[in-house]
Amino acid sequence: MLKIKFKLVQKNWITLLQTLYALFSRQRTPQRYFYSFQLSGFQKFQRKSKIQQEESTQPKEEKKATEKPNQEEAEKIIKDEQSEGDLPPKIEKPQKKKYQFTYDPKSFNPQDENQKKEKQQSDQEEKVDKQENQEEKQEKQENQEEEQQQQSQQQEKKKSQFPQIDFSKFTEYLKNPNNRNYIYMFLGVTGLASLYTYLNMEEEITYTEFLKNYLETNQVSSIKVYNNDNSKINQASIITNRGESKKLILGNVDHFLENLERYQTEKGVYPEQFIPVSFEIQSNEIVEVGIFGFSRLLYLQNQLKGSIGSLGKGGGNDVFGFGKSNVKQFGFEQNVKVKFNDVAGLDEAKLEIKEFVDFLKKPRKFKEMGAKLPRGALLAGPPGTGKTMVAKACAGEAGVPFFFVSGSDFVEMFVGVGASRVRDLFKQAKAKSPSIIFIDEIDAVGRKRNAKIGGNDERDNTLNQLLVEMDGFGTDTNVIVLAATNRKELLDPALTRPGRFDRSIDITLPDIEGRKQIFMVHLAPIKLDPSKTMEEYARRLATLTPGFSGAEIANLCNEAAIMAARANKTYVDSHDFEMASERVMAGLEKRRIISEEERKTVAFHESGHAVASWFLKGGHPLLKLTIIPRSKGSLGYAQYLPNESSLETKQELLDRICCILGGRVAEEIFFGQVTTGAYDDLKKAYDVAHSIVTKFGMNENIGYVGFQEGEFQKPYSDGTNKQIDDEIRKLIEEQTQRTRLLITEKKEFVNKLASTLLEKETLDLQKIIEVLGERPFPPKSNYKAYLEIKKEDQQTTSQ
Numbered sequence: 001m002l003k004i005k006f007k008l009v010q011k012n013w014i015t016l017l018q019t020l021y022a023l024f025s026r027q028r029t030p031q032r033y034f035y036s037f038q039l040s041g042f043q044k045f046q047r048k049s050k051i052q053q054e055e056s057t058q059p060k061e062e063k064k065a066t067e068k069p070n071q072e073e074a075e076k077i078i079k080d081e082q083s084e085g086d087l088p089p090k091i092e093k094p095q096k097k098k099y100q101f102t103y104d105p106k107s108f109n110p111q112d113e114n115q116k117k118e119k120q121q122s123d124q125e126e127k128v129d130k131q132e133n134q135e136e137k138q139e140k141q142e143n144q145e146e147e148q149q150q151q152s153q154q155q156e157k158k159k160s161q162f163p164q165i166d167f168s169k170f171t172e173y174l175k176n177p178n179n180r181n182y183i184y185m186f187l188g189v190t191g192l193a194s195l196y197t198y199l200n201m202e203e204e205i206t207y208t209e210f211l212k213n214y215l216e217t218n219q220v221s222s223i224k225v226y227n228n229d230n231s232k233i234n235q236a237s238i239i240t241n242r243g244e245s246k247k248l249i250l251g252n253v254d255h256f257l258e259n260l261e262r263y264q265t266e267k268g269v270y271p272e273q274f275i276p277v278s279f280e281i282q283s284n285e286i287v288e289v290g291i292f293g294f295s296r297l298l299y300l301q302n303q304l305k306g307s308i309g310s311l312g313k314g315g316g317n318d319v320f321g322f323g324k325s326n327v328k329q330f331g332f333e334q335n336v337k338v339k340f341n342d343v344a345g346l347d348e349a350k351l352e353i354k355e356f357v358d359f360l361k362k363p364r365k366f367k368e369m370g371a372k373l374p375r376g377a378l379l380a381g382p383p384g385t386g387k388t389m390v391a392k393a394c395a396g397e398a399g400v401p402f403f404f405v406s407g408s409d410f411v412e413m414f415v416g417v418g419a420s421r422v423r424d425l426f427k428q429a430k431a432k433s434p435s436i437i438f439i440d441e442i443d444a445v446g447r448k449r450n451a452k453i454g455g456n457d458e459r460d461n462t463l464n465q466l467l468v469e470m471d472g473f474g475t476d477t478n479v480i481v482l483a484a485t486n487r488k489e490l491l492d493p494a495l496t497r498p499g500r501f502d503r504s505i506d507i508t509l510p511d512i513e514g515r516k517q518i519f520m521v522h523l524a525p526i527k528l529d530p531s532k533t534m535e536e537y538a539r540r541l542a543t544l545t546p547g548f549s550g551a552e553i554a555n556l557c558n559e560a561a562i563m564a565a566r567a568n569k570t571y572v573d574s575h576d577f578e579m580a581s582e583r584v585m586a587g588l589e590k591r592r593i594i595s596e597e598e599r600k601t602v603a604f605h606e607s608g609h610a611v612a613s614w615f616l617k618g619g620h621p622l623l624k625l626t627i628i629p630r631s632k633g634s635l636g637y638a639q640y641l642p643n644e645s646s647l648e649t650k651q652e653l654l655d656r657i658c659c660i661l662g663g664r665v666a667e668e669i670f671f672g673q674v675t676t677g678a679y680d681d682l683k684k685a686y687d688v689a690h691s692i693v694t695k696f697g698m699n700e701n702i703g704y705v706g707f708q709e710g711e712f713q714k715p716y717s718d719g720t721n722k723q724i725d726d727e728i729r730k731l732i733e734e735q736t737q738r739t740r741l742l743i744t745e746k747k748e749f750v751n752k753l754a755s756t757l758l759e760k761e762t763l764d765l766q767k768i769i770e771v772l773g774e775r776p777f778p779p780k781s782n783y784k785a786y787l788e789i790k791k792e793d794q795q796t797t798s799q
Contacts, residue, residue: 204247205238214238214246215263222276223260225253336402338392344521345514345550346386352505353377353394356480360398360434363478374502375470376481378442380488381507384551387484390507391438394482401435403428407444410462418445418462426469426479434478442483446495463492470500509549511644512782515542518550522557529573541577543786544623546642556580586637587630594629599758601667601675602627606636607754608666609659611746612739613640614772618648618655621775621783625753626762635677641783650698653688657735658742660685665739666750689731690724699727765790 205213214220224237234253238246250256257277264274340350359366359373366373379387395402405425410418429435445462470481483501485491495501510518519538528537545553559580564572606625613619620640627636664678697704702724707715714721743750753771757763779787
């Protein structure tokens with residue numbers, strides 16, 4: 001019984017292992033092992049079922065005798081079923097040795113058994129290796145064949161002149177009804193073009209036929225000679241009396257016309273009755289019609305798909321989107337982070353603009369009192385004073401959407417675009433009201449309308465639309481318009497009237513206290529010298545920078561930080577700020593080689609300026625003098641401290657002209673000749689003298705008048721113009737003589753200062769005082785503050 005079980009188990013496991021081996025060794029026909037395994041299982045099931053039936057009917061003694069016939073009968077049944085097709089055909093297996101389990105301790109040798117197993121394993125591994133090698137060879141051959149096919153295909157493609165077209169996708173393209181319509185349209189256009197050319201085809205005749213059949217019989221009504229630029233062959237159209245057109249090829253047009261004229265004169269035809277000849281340039285009508293049809297086809301396709309809107313901002317309905325405004329919206333919580341605390345040096349402007357913030361935050365309080373919300377405010381002032389910053393701070397404090405747009409964004413080459421953009425801008429602002437619209441450089445679109453000269457119709461239309469949106473029918477919305485301009489006098493009066501721009505806020509250059517506050521803001525992120533506080537730096541720099549705007553102050557602080565970083569310093573000190581101020585005002589130093597004669601001329605020229613400003617009360621106090629050339633074109637540089645007072649007398653203006661002419665007069669006195677280095681001084685002197693005569697009413701002969709010159713015409717006659725020129729020339733000559741007397745009187749100081757300047761090249765205020773002495777006039781407020789700062793610096797250096 002033990003032997004039988006071992007045989008069955010061994011047989012089943014061998015069949016299963018063969019099946020798995022066939023699968024994992026990538027053989028192509030592992031089914032035969034599977035079928036054999038299935039058949040052996042089915043046979044065992046049939047045999048077992050029949051044996052159980054016979055055992056139940058037969059006695060135990062007959063079991064041994066009937067065991068063998070039952071197996072034969074089962075095999076016959078299986079063969080019959082296989083022949084009928086119920087079972088798959090039995091695949092004959094190779095005969096294998098059947099091992100019987102007989103235990104004999106004397107004959108059993110484990111080493112022999114191990115050797116046999118090793119041989120069997122080695123044989124199986126050799127077979128597997130052979131099969132794998134064969135499969136690898138087959139794969140290599142297949143890969144080589146595929147590569148050869150690809151190379152041959154590529155060579156065929158290179159040989160072919162035209163690219164291969166996959167016409168199988170053409171049917172898929174036609175399934176789309178839109179594509180089908182485009183193809184029909186294209187075919188229709190090309191068909192019309194071909195029909196047009198066919199109908200206009202002319203019958204060609206020879207030159208002899210033209211002479212005999214048409215010219216001699218007087219059947220020619222007119223001749224059209226075509227000059228084709230794309231071909232060297234010219235042709236003519238012979239128009240007969242019947243209206244027919246014949247084509248004639250011409251070799252030489254001039255020769256043809258000479259023969260035609262000679263023939264007609266020989267026939268006695270008067271020149272007035274010659275056959276009319278016209279010349280035309282022949283164009284390819286097929287190409288023109290095809291280009292027109294193809295462009296029209298593309299336009300319709302893009303219009304249907306809405307892709308034209310991608311070129312602009314209006315989509316398919318608004319062609320190219322020119323009517324949309326180029327507005328940039330700032331959301332309150334995300335982008336508008338500027339507050340009034342960030343705006344320094346503009347206390348008066350902030351007080352006026354804060355009223356708009358109150359209107360936007362608490363409109364009910366003002367409406368209950370019967371007050372109306374202001375329409376807008378006009379911010380006017382020089383460039384860089386912080387007009388845009390104030391508008392952003394207003395939106396940031398109010399917490400409302402902020403729309404920013406430039407005045408030049410409304411002006412386009414197409415008529416009506418500006419007005420459309422104004423409407424679109426206010427439409428967006430009204431949808432998100434309360435909101436603020438800021439129009440920067442509004443003078444680009446809001447200039448005065450002048451009916452005398454004509455004008456720009458597009459700009460006028462845009463201005464009219466802006467006027468209507470700000471104060472017209474249906475404009476009662478919580479939208480405030482803020483606008484900035486550098487030239488308030490150019491704006492149209494209808495734009496600046498109350499009801500549109502209710503407030504006009506002048507943002508001027510900051511005074512010394514305002515500059516100090518601005519410096520405090522811009523010095524905060526800079527690493528300063530710890531020996532001085534930030535407030536001391538701000539006070540010192542505010543004194544040195546009269547007339548600086550907020551943008552120039554920010555640039556000065558940035559330049560000082562750049563210079564300190566370039567010099568590998570650990571912090572920014574006072575020297576860096578002084579060098580940065582000189583760079584901003586005069587440019588970089590240029591250490592180029594100049595001749596000794598040029599250095600001497602520049603030294604006496606700058607010394608003449610310095611002496612005139614030092615000994616004239618109306619002159620600006622001198623702070624620094626140098627003869628080192630600068631990048632802005634000046635060979636020398638003198639730093640003055642201008643007066644911050646907005647009021648000047650006539651004597652102060654005359655003293656300023658003398659200070660300007662001091663350099664040229666010094667050249668004339670010490671060298672006997674003048675150079676071209678004073679051309680800028682002459683321009684400055686003329687501007688001051690022109691203002692005295694024409695603007696300030698300080699000339700006795702011209703009188704108390706102030707002429708405001710326009711862009712294209714002068715508001716006075718030619719006689720008055722000549723009188724103004726004479727007075728300006730007279731005024732400059734008088735001040736030149738006055739300057740000459742002053743320089744002659746102070747000749748020793750000029751000579752001494754020039755020699756010291758040639759030796760040192762740069763003189764500060766302390767060196768200038770050592771040469772010229774103290775200034776013989778009481779110092780003004782800003783100059784006095786500067787002197788106090790210098791004394792503090794001397795005390796710190798001495799300690």
